[in-house]
Amino acid sequence: MNHPLVERIVQGDRRALARALSHLTDGHPDKDQLLEALYPYADKARVVGFTGAPGAGKSTLVNQLITHLRRSGHIVGVLAVDPSSPFTGGSLLGDRVRMSDHSGDPGVFIRSVSNRGHRGGMAAATREMLMALSAFGCDAILLETVGVGQAELDVLHVADTVALVLTPGAGDAVQASKAGIMEIGDVFVLNKADEPGAKSLLRALQSMVHERALWRNDWPVPIVPSVATSGEGIAEVWDAICAHQAHMAKRPDAEQRAQIRRRAHILSLVEMELKERLRKSATANARWRDLIEVHKELSPATVAARLLQDIDQMLLPKTPENSG
Numbered sequence: 001m002n003h004p005l006v007e008r009i010v011q012g013d014r015r016a017l018a019r020a021l022s023h024l025t026d027g028h029p030d031k032d033q034l035l036e037a038l039y040p041y042a043d044k045a046r047v048v049g050f051t052g053a054p055g056a057g058k059s060t061l062v063n064q065l066i067t068h069l070r071r072s073g074h075i076v077g078v079l080a081v082d083p084s085s086p087f088t089g090g091s092l093l094g095d096r097v098r099m100s101d102h103s104g105d106p107g108v109f110i111r112s113v114s115n116r117g118h119r120g121g122m123a124a125a126t127r128e129m130l131m132a133l134s135a136f137g138c139d140a141i142l143l144e145t146v147g148v149g150q151a152e153l154d155v156l157h158v159a160d161t162v163a164l165v166l167t168p169g170a171g172d173a174v175q176a177s178k179a180g181i182m183e184i185g186d187v188f189v190l191n192k193a194d195e196p197g198a199k200s201l202l203r204a205l206q207s208m209v210h211e212r213a214l215w216r217n218d219w220p221v222p223i224v225p226s227v228a229t230s231g232e233g234i235a236e237v238w239d240a241i242c243a244h245q246a247h248m249a250k251r252p253d254a255e256q257r258a259q260i261r262r263r264a265h266i267l268s269l270v271e272m273e274l275k276e277r278l279r280k281s282a283t284a285n286a287r288w289r290d291l292i293e294v295h296k297e298l299s300p301a302t303v304a305a306r307l308l309q310d311i312d313q314m315l316l317p318k319t320p321e322n323s324g
């Protein structure tokens with residue numbers, strides 16, 4: 001399906017990209033057509049998530065990585081994901097200011113993701129924006145998340161590789177491991193390697209890798225020290241990310257994992273649409289309205305069971321047994 005904006009995006013028109021992203025985030029009437037036209041160009045980019053405690057240096061690191069990637073000719077997209085912010089545009093994010101080193105560069109596109117206009121939540125919003133950036137020709141897309149809550153974790157599943165940014169000040173690595181945070185990182189960036197305690201954190205992490213405590217998918221998680229403020233270790237961070245992606249692509253279950261992702265995406269779309277329809281039916285459907293509002297003698301659980309029976313009837317294929 002053709003779409004005039006997508007035709008322009010594919011030719012590298014930044015204004016068309018900006019407009020398309022606004023249409024996606026504002027829930028514009030054109031949105032479904034836009035997504036349809038973007039689909040053939042989706043999934044062409046390498047998507048890397050960055051997460052870690054506030055102040056760990058994620059923005060500084062992403063900023064340096066943009067410079068590194070631009071030097072090697074990549075077209076870079078950056079999505080700053082902040083589920084706590086109801087605002088689009090993200091002008092409140094300090095991230096944007098720090099990354100403004102790249103604001104005049106036509107090969108860098110930076111945008112924030114918010115929940116507005118996306119009933120499906122942050123992960124769906126992020127996926128849609130990735131499609132547009134990929135169509136524009138971004139071959140490396142960096143997702144920076146703020147915080148490590150459930151919404152951020154959902155978003156990180158969209159990434160091919162997740163870099164967890166740790167710092168010497170962040171406390172004992174073993175404590176962090178107990179909190180389950182370590183499990184989301186495919187690459188550990190030990191940032192602020194210039195600060196006291198960096199060496200002992202490095203040793204603690206290395207022994208966890210040695211004990212295979214941090215292995216997943218036969219991948220020994222690399223620990224890469226960096227000083228984001230000076231740029232030290234940045235090339236090594238990117239190399240580790242690329243190595244992870246090469247490793248995953250070679251695994252025999254690569255196809256199966258892509259299939260699982262596709263299924264999860266489709267089901268999340270159905271799920272959000274079903275929720276909306278359910279809400280509407282609760283008032284529009286006279287039988288349901290009656291059950292909910294009039295029959296107060298029925299417990300909520302009984303009413304819920306009856307509504308579910310109705311739904312089952314609608315979903316089941318018609319057979320002589322259930323057609324009545």
Ligand SMILES: Nc1nc2c(ncn2[C@@H]2O[C@H](COP(=O)(O)OP(=O)(O)OP(=O)(O)O)[C@@H](O)[C@H]2O)c(=O)[nH]1
Nearest residue numbers: 054055056057058059060191192193226227228229
């Ligand atoms: N010494 C030292 N300071 C660093 C390093 N990297 C970042 N910083 C400083 O740490 C502070 C926080 O860095 P940010 O990049 O804003 O961290 P962030 O993780 O994006 O923080 P939020 O935006 O709050 O999520 C800034 O003052 C940086 O200059 C580093 O490698 N060494």
